[in-house]
Amino acid sequence: MLDIVTLITIFVLAIYVGFEVITKVPPTLHTPLMSGSNAISGVTIIGAILSAGSHQDPTLTTWLGVTAVIFATINVVGGFMVTHRMLKMFSKGKKR
């Protein structure tokens, strides 16, 4: 297990990076920003996979894990795809 101080350091620095990068997103792209960041918050899928695959015979952990995998996968796949759909509309508008 990583040192708690290391983890907190990563957490705080990542929040700062987030603030810096996301302040530059123009208002016109705020909806894709939400759905895209939504997809990224589905990163819990990593934990869900570990949970769902940790036992040979299914236990409560497995079931929690599988449900979490389903939830997170909907979030990730749906989120990235719908963001892509929206962003395509924006770049299409450009060519006109």
Add this chain to the structure above:
Amino acid sequence: MNFQNILHSVFAAVGQSTSGTMDFRTSMVNLAYLVAAVLFIMGFKGLSHPRKAVRGNMLGSIGMLIAVLVTLINKDIIDYRWIMIGLAVGGSIGVLLAVKIEMTSMPELVGLFNGLGGGASVMVAGGALIESTIGGVNPTMQLMVATSASGLIGAITLWGSLVAFGKLSGKITSSAILLPARHLINIVLALAAITMAVMIVQDPTNMMNYWILVGIASVLGILAVIPIGGADMPVVISLLNSYSGLAAAATGFVLSNTGLIIAGSLVGASGLILTKIMCVAMNRSLANVIFGVLGAEEGAATADEIYAGKVKSTSGDEVAMILEDAQRVVIAPGYGLAVSQSQHQVRDLMNLLEAMDIEVEFAIHPVAGRMPGHMNVLLAEADIPYEKLKDLEEINTTFAETDVVIIIGANDVVNPDARKETGPIAGMPILDVDKARTCIVIKRSLSPGFAGIPNPLFAMDSTLMLFGDGKKALLEIITALKEAS
């Protein structure tokens, strides 16, 4: 020193020297998470311009793919069956939702996705708690605190988002539902949740404590969003977006997983920024949105006093005649555009006007619609170039030189009363449409907007009301314009 010892020391150097348990493979996996995190950041960076945005989103999704693939080769995974089933089921539902959804329904879809992310965090943290107590090993303080945070934030996100989803999709009334003594109830629930969290830290082996915490947080999530009405939804959706990220980050602390922590905090930051932008756009504090209720004040002018005898109703033909003489037209859409799904008619009107050498631009208020950027997405769907969509500051300098403003289903964001010292929307930045020569307001009735106050704009000499559904009204104008030309 034999060969094995050398290898061992190399691996130890690559891995974490403090823990000593990390082997070469774990280090590689963590490096892969770092690559994924960098791709996420590049993805967000791509969103700084519409032209680079598609590629940015691609980079983000590649980052996620890498994160998932390296997780699948983790040595702790001994059974792939359930993982594959979960991925297949979730993936199909996700694809279906993403392909089928109407652009006008984007806010509720984003709300739903937020909730699912939060729900996943609750279950992953719960699973980790069970596993940590199974071996008889005493879980660390860090694990317990992080698990409690994950369960608490995750459950609030899940249930708050489900209520938001219900409100946005019209399954629950979108007006504010107020319980008596709701602040007291919420305070009691919050205290109960904190008590449960402390109990979890003290006695990790009692799984029941965790589920009670999740239950309390769920009720808290529902009660927190239920009293919030329609036009405040952009704030709530942004805030829940932030929570879903923070829940993922908390789960990262549970699993000591840097990938989760970085991605989660990026999303948390993103949601917080959007929340702040939305609050500024309404000149209200976050606390005011969550705890306060908008409403007409005592002694304020009533609708009858303001509107009586002064509201002029118009027809599509008359609007067409006014438009023919115009040189510059600004269209200001509001939630009514989404309700009537009239973005394509707006595009047709724009094309007609431009064919007549009339300059057309769009005025987008930050909180128009039900989520940040809602109007932009709808207009982009109708192939309206994003260069024509102007934000508040930019468009407000141009209204004095604008001949006609067409307001479609917007109310509070064009209410000149916001410039007054007092009142429920005092100080809220508005579109200065009243400075234009003529205002055409397309609206179904004179009913007040979310703030519940009458709008003096509708009674101004320069304002004409075109009553009716947005789509029908626009079609009338388009038909009249075509006949005239």
